[in-house]
Amino acid sequence: MSPGLVPIPDPEVTTSVRTVWISDLHLGTPGCQAGPLLDFLRQYECRTLYLVGDIIDGWQLRRSWYWPQAHNDVVQKILRKARKGTRVVFVPGNHDEFARRYVEHNFGGVDVHEDCVHTTVDGRRLWVTHGDLFDGVIQCARWLAVAGDIAYETTLRFNRHLNRFRARLGMPYWSLSRYLKLKVKRAVSYVCAFEEAVAREVRRRGLDGVVCGHIHQAEIRDIGGVLYCNDGDWVESLTALVEHHDGRLEIVDWSDRLGAQPATTNRPLLDEAPVLSSAD
Numbered sequence: 547m548s549p550g551l552v553p554i555p556d557p558e559v560t561t562s563v564r565t566v567w568i569s570d571l572h573l574g575t576p577g578c579q580a581g582p583l584l585d586f587l588r589q590y591e592c593r594t595l596y597l598v599g600d601i602i603d604g605w606q607l608r609r610s611w612y613w614p615q616a617h618n619d620v621v622q623k624i625l626r627k628a629r630k631g632t633r634v635v636f637v638p639g640n641h642d643e644f645a646r647r648y649v650e651h652n653f654g655g656v657d658v659h660e661d662c663v664h665t666t667v668d669g670r671r672l673w674v675t676h677g678d679l680f681d682g683v684i685q686c687a688r689w690l691a692v693a694g695d696i697a698y699e700t701t702l703r704f705n706r707h708l709n710r711f712r713a714r715l716g717m718p719y720w721s722l723s724r725y726l727k728l729k730v731k732r733a734v735s736y737v738c739a740f741e742e743a744v745a746r747e748v749r750r751r752g753l754d755g756v757v758c759g760h761i762h763q764a765e766i767r768d769i770g771g772v773l774y775c776n777d778g779d780w781v782e783s784l785t786a787l788v789e790h791h792d793g794r795l796e797i798v799d800w801s802d803r804l805g806a807q808p809a810t811t812n813r814p815l816l817d818e819a820p821v822l823s824s825a826d
């Protein structure tokens with residue numbers, strides 16, 4: 547191949563999996579890595595595609611309009627999958643909470659749900675939720691440990707209402723992680739607290755595990771008998787979670803396939819993306 551030519555992915559080569567989860571695309575921001583995301587969507591075929599929140603960044607778009615063709619292509623690709631028979635489920639996050647008023651509706655083949663339960667082929671029941679609900683819980687973690695379950699549930703509910711109210715006033719999403727970002731050492735404990743809070747809710751619901759996003763950190767791990775899965779993001783880490791046809795769950799790290807680190811220029815300051823790599 548002559549230098550300067552970019553290899554064109556073979557449209558015949560596809561990877562078939564049972565389920566794909568992606569979140570935190572942040573379409574509508576310069577940080578969204580739409581090109582690699584499109585390549586991923588072209589390669590992976592699935593029966594069910596979950597869009598686990600922060601797909602379109604309504605907060606950023608409200609401040610300034612940014613919508614290049616590549617972002618359109620991503621939306622078109624997803625709608626095309628829906629037309630071709632993929633079940634597409636959209637679970638809104640905090641940056642696209644405008645969609646939460648459309649829950650239990652269907653748009654162009656995309657089902658919108660506040661949250662939902664996915665059953666793997668081997669029968670494990672996973673709660674699919676964006677994860678922003680837990681920001682408030684982490685903030686209050688210390689007194690919650692004392693006050694117990696009722697206070698915990700009240701805080702979950704309070705955080706949701708608080709941020710709806712702030713959105714109506716045009717105020718940005720409140721997030722503890724924005725504060726933690728300034729104190730990078732504490733970002734690690736933020737991630738742990740987040741994961742623990744999510745796992746606790748999964749246990750309370752009597753489910754086997756969870757798939758979420760929000761903190762831009764892909765992971766599959768066991769937390770006290772709860773399967774915690776985070777599908778990462780398409781701003782920094784370029785990751786997705788997939789369920790193979792035998793029920794095996796795996797994180798696909800697309801940055802590996804690029805053979806280079808994802809671009810770090812033009813990355814917007816996201817309020818829920820602790821910069822762990824700069825921790826000392």
Ligand SMILES: [Mn+2]
Pocket residue numbers: 599600639640641676678760761818
């Ligand atoms: Mn989020």
